[in-house]
Amino acid sequence: MKHTESENTGVDWRSESTSAPDVTRRERLREVYEDxxxxxxxxxxxxxRTRFGLLIVGGYLAMALVAVFGLWREPSTSQAPRYLxxxxxMNYPLGTTASGTDLAALIIYSTxxxxxxxxxxAVWATGVAVAIGTIAGYKGGQVDQALMSFSxxxxxxxxxPLVIILAVTLNPENPILLGVIINISYWAGLGRSLRxxxxxxxxxxxxxxxxxxGVSTPRIIWKDIIPNLMPYVTVNFVFAARYVMFASVGLFFLGVLPYSKQNWGVTLNFAYSGGALFSWSAAHxxxxxxLAIMGLSLGLILLGQGMDRVFNPRVRTRMAGESKSTASDDEDTGLTEVL
Structure with a gap:
């Protein structure tokens, strides 16, 4: 009986044929992970800036979780000495109001x-702006004219005035709907800039x-165009988020929006009505x-500036090169130790 070369060498050709695709798939997954x-x-x-921004925003996320799971006393149940x-x-670290309400509870349950x-x-404003700006700029012609005329x-x-009319008419209590209403027209200028x-x-x-x-238009927009717009989109996402925060606080302070939900603007309104602007004992x-508004704004700005580098192709290429060189050095060191 004749033996094949694979039989004589003891190598299974089927294992070789199946291992090659596995290696290719593993390398592809590794490349996706690296990039x-x-x-x-x-x-x-x-x-x-990214580290400090994540730390600050993470602190506000922690406060939100504390409020959601009820880990801090509710404002309605906190009774303490007035004007601490x-x-x-330290049981009331931020002090109390004229009625003895815990200010820390007011801040936490507003978060x-x-x-x-x-x-x-921010998602509404940047999402609509990216969609309209990219389609109008890429397609051109009548599509561009129609979208830009609408913008x-x-x-x-x-x-x-539009936000005030919509807020008074709809009387929104859902914070998600309220955020969309505040930025209802914010996308127009951003969409024209992206276009x-x-x-x-x-x-x-x-x-x-x-x-x-012959690549499809959606794939070209998603793979070739939008990645080049991401640094600008990231910065404007932060600006849109800050605008919603400032506008909502201002509208609650002015009494345009309903007081059904706790908000930092509501706290400012009650503080102003209680004479905190003219009394040092109530200045806190x-x-x-x-301070809560300023802290969140600072965290968003730092996080946006840090994330801007993520979408910078030069920085990513340099960091990728350093990562690969470090990996090759580690492999060489391991090989030397083995030898």
């Missing part, structure tokens, strides 16, 4: 709705090559919500 997860995290974490100052009593509101408003119409409507950038990007060689090869009543 989509590890390198962006390294770039983001290398910037101190900051850190005068969940604030975070939902700013997230919904110009929205920009011509006064934003604040002007897309007009430049669509002339690049790689976009022309994709179009020549105004100071506590103002």
């Amino acid at each position: 989509g997860v590890r390198t962006p995290l390294l770039v983001a974490w290398a910037d101190w 100052m900051l850190f005068e009593n 969940p709705d604030i975070l939902l509101m700013i997230t919904a408003g 110009d119409l929205v920009m011509a409507i006064p934003g604040l 002007s950038q897309v007009l430049t990007i669509r002339q690049n060689d790689y976009v022309e090559a994709s179009r020549t090869m 009543w105004l100071l506590a919500p103002m």
Whole structure:
């Protein structure tokens, strides 16, 4: 009986044929992990602004969880001495109001709705702007004219009066709906700015090559155009979130929005009505919500500036090169130790 070469060598040709696709798939998954997860995290974490921004925003997320799970006393059940100052009593670290209500409880129980509101408003504004700006800039022609005419119409409507009319008419209590209402027309200017950038990007060689090869329009927009817009989109996402926070606090302070939900603007309104603006003993009543607003705004700005580097191709390429060189050094060191 004749034996094949594989039988003589004891090698199973079927195992070799099945191992090659496994290696290729493993390498592909590793490449996706390096490009989509590890390198962006390294770039983001290398910037101190990202670390401080995550720390600050994480603190507000922790406060929201405390409120959701009821880990702190509710404002309606907190009764303490009136006008306690900051850190005068550690059971009430932010002090108390004229009625003895815990200011820390007011700030904490306002945080969940604030975070939902700013997230919904920012997602709405940037999402609509990216969709309209990219489609108008890439398609051109009548599509561009129609979308930009609609954007110009929205920009011509006064934003604040429109928000006040919608708020009074709809009387929204859902923070997600309220965030969308506040940023109902914010997307128009951003969409026109994105459209002007897309007009430049669509002339690049790689976009022309994709179009020549018959790649679908949604895939070209998603793979070739939107990644180049992400630094600008990230910054404007933060701006949109801050605008929702400031506008909602102002509208609650003015009494335009209903007081059915606790909000930092409501706390400011009660503090002003209680004479906190003219009394040093009640100044902390105004100071506590103002510090909460400033802290969240600072955290969003730092996080947005740090994330801007993640979408910078030069920084990502440099960090990827350093990561690969480090990995090769580790492999060489391990090989030397084995030898």
